[in-house]
Amino acid sequence: xxxxxxxxxxxxxxxxxxxxxxxxxxxxxxxxxxxxxxxxxxxxxxxxxxxxxxxxxxxxxxxxxxxxxxxxxxxxxxxxxxxxxxxxxxxxxxxxxxxxxxxxxxxxxxxxxxxxxxxxxxxxxxxxxxxxxxxxxxxxxxxxxxxxxxxxxxxxxxxxxxxxxxxxxxxxxxxxxxxxxxxxxxxxxxxxxxxxxxxxxxxxxxxxxxxxxxxxxxxxxxxxxxxxxxxxxxxxxxxxxxxxxxxxxxxxxxxxxxxxxxxxxxxxxxxxxxxxxxxxxxxxxxxxxx
Numbered sequence: 001x002x003x004x005x006x007x008x009x010x011x012x013x014x015x016x017x018x019x020x021x022x023x024x025x026x027x028x029x030x031x032x033x034x035x036x037x038x039x040x041x042x043x044x045x046x047x048x049x050x051x052x053x054x055x056x057x058x059x060x061x062x063x064x065x066x067x068x069x070x071x072x073x074x075x076x077x078x079x080x081x082x083x084x085x086x087x088x089x090x091x092x093x094x095x096x097x098x099x100x101x102x103x104x105x106x107x108x109x110x111x112x113x114x115x116x117x118x119x120x121x122x123x124x125x126x127x128x129x130x131x132x133x134x135x136x137x138x139x140x141x142x143x144x145x146x147x148x149x150x151x152x153x154x155x156x157x158x159x160x161x162x163x164x165x166x167x168x169x170x171x172x173x174x175x176x177x178x179x180x181x182x183x184x185x186x187x188x189x190x191x192x193x194x195x196x197x198x199x200x201x202x203x204x205x206x207x208x209x210x211x212x213x214x215x216x217x218x219x220x221x222x223x224x225x226x227x228x229x230x231x232x233x234x235x236x237x238x239x240x241x242x243x244x245x246x247x248x249x250x251x252x253x254x255x256x257x258x259x260x261x262x263x264x265x266x267x268x269x270x271x272x273x274x275x276x277x278x279x280x281x282x283x284x285x286x287x288x289x290x
Contacts, residue, residue, distance in 0.1 A: 004081040006074050006115040011081060014116060023112055025094030028102070029151035031112075032056040033092040036075070037247045039123060039282055041085040043075065044247070048210040056148045057093060061104075065093055065111040078115045088248060089117045092150060123250060123282050127267050127275045132168035132244070133256040136233060137161060139172035139181045146204045158184040169244060171236070171257065174205075179230045181205055186249050187212040190231060191241035191270045197226040211245040211278075218277050241268035251278045 003014040025031035034053045037044040050068055057064060066074070075089055094112045098105035124130040141154045158170035162184070170184045181200060182188050187209040189199040197219070202208050219226050236242070240263045242254040251274050253267045267275075 003116070003118075004078065006078050006113070008110075008112055008114075011077070017114075019112070019114070020097040022097050022100060023094055024096060024098060025092065025112065025150055027100055029149065030060070031092055031094030031150045032060065032062065032148055033090065033150050034148060035247050036089045036091075037250075037282075038079055038084060038087045038089055038117065041079075043089070044282055045210050045214045046072075046075075048213055049247075052148060052208060052210060053091070053093070059144070059147045060095075060149070062093065062095055062111060065113040074115055078117050082117050084117050084119055086122050087117050087119045089115065091115045094150070120248075123279060125279075127253060127272055130250075130275070131253045131255045131267060133166065134169045134171050134183070134242075134244075134254050135162050135165050135167045135258055136180075136236075137170045137172055137184075138175035140175075141172070144204055145181070145206055146202070146208060148207060155184045167256075168252075169249075169254075173233055178233045180233065180236055181230075182207065182209075183244055183246075186244040186246040186252075189243050189245065190236060190239035191268060192231065192235060193238045193240060195240065195270075197224070197270065197274075198229050198231055199226070200230045201228040209245060211247055211250065214281060215245055215251065215274065215278055218281055219274075222277060239263070241271045243271045243274070245278075250282065251275045 004011050005014040005017045007017045019026060032053060034049045036046060036049045054064060079089060092114045096109035096112045098109050137158050158172065162168060162170040169186055171180060171188050172182060172184060173180045180188060187199060189197065192198055199212065200206055242257065242262045244252040244254060253271045255262050255265050
């Protein structure tokens with residue numbers, strides 16, 4: 001069966017889908033995107049993702065392409081037409097089509113919107129087989145990383161560097177302060193040498209991860225202490241445990257960084273518990289209902 005995409009008001013065969021060459025997303029990266037996990041026919045943390053989409057659009061002075069109710073319908077329809085119940089749904093909104101000029105179009109043009117979906121494997125059940133390795137790299141991205149922009153060239157270069165070294169992710173750090181920011185496409189966490197769960201506080205330097213927010217809500221509900229505090233490369237090297245969160249990583253244990261084991265090199269008890277807590281969130285939390 002052909003994959004179906006939503007492109008600017010039409011559901012079309014993805015092989016035949018087209019975007020205008022003067023779309024500002026193509027010309028300037030002038031746009032926003034979101035990725036939502038679809039599990040058992042439900043969009044996980046859908047409201048968090050739509051809230052972040054609206055916030056990112058406001059930050060670049062771009063209106064929503066349609067009402068939230070209409071957008072929910074489009075997302076559900078793309079999933080339905082593709083018969084996907086376990087997958088990742090991608091949505092992208094750009095400033096639309098206009099003569100190439102760095103400044104915004106003098107006459108407003110309709111935002112352009114694309115929605116696609118692809119199948120993925122179900123949520124992992126064996127945490128010991130869900131581990132990964134990382135490398136560390138200087139963070140060379142722009143200053144407004146809190147906006148989920150389609151400008152991802154530094155992220156792509158970092159992910160490629162990780163792949164070439166047999167790792168799944170690059171952990172980025174400020175080259176001046178040597179403080180860790182986040183992963184190239186994930187939120188990064190540690191269990192520090194005192195046993196505290198830590199991830200960086202939110203500001204313009206990192207993306208407000210939706211899975212990060214969902215896990216924090218679960219930690220608070222379970223009465224599990226955590227700290228929103230940045231940490232250095234030296235503290236990272238001494239961490240007992242480490243893990244990533246994202247819509248595609250869920251809670252993913254990291255057992256090696258820059259070729260060195262994290263802790264004893266195996267999944268630790270804290271990350272093991274958090275993996276189980278988030279699995280329950282994905283499997284049946286009522287707040288996930290679309």
